[in-house]
Amino acid sequence: MPQIHLDEETVARLDDLRQEDEEYDEIITELINIYEAEEMTLFRTGDEV
Numbered sequence: 544m545p546q547i548h549l550d551e552e553t554v555a556r557l558d559d560l561r562q563e564d565e566e567y568d569e570i571i572t573e574l575i576n577i578y579e580a581e582e583m584t585l586f587r588t589g590d591e592v
Contacts, residue, residue, distance in 0.1 A: 549557070560570055 557567060557570055560574075561567075
């Protein structure tokens with residue numbers, strides 16, 4: 544698994560999003576899933592025009 548380094552501001556923003564004992568990898572996976580879902584929605588919407 545690749546390692547990434549986050550600045551303090553990014554870590555603070557992730558801490559604000561975390562729920563209870565949620566791990567960073569869980570919140571990042573969730574954010575990626577949301578991003579991909581929105582991307583697919585935008586792509587499909589553009590195809591219908």
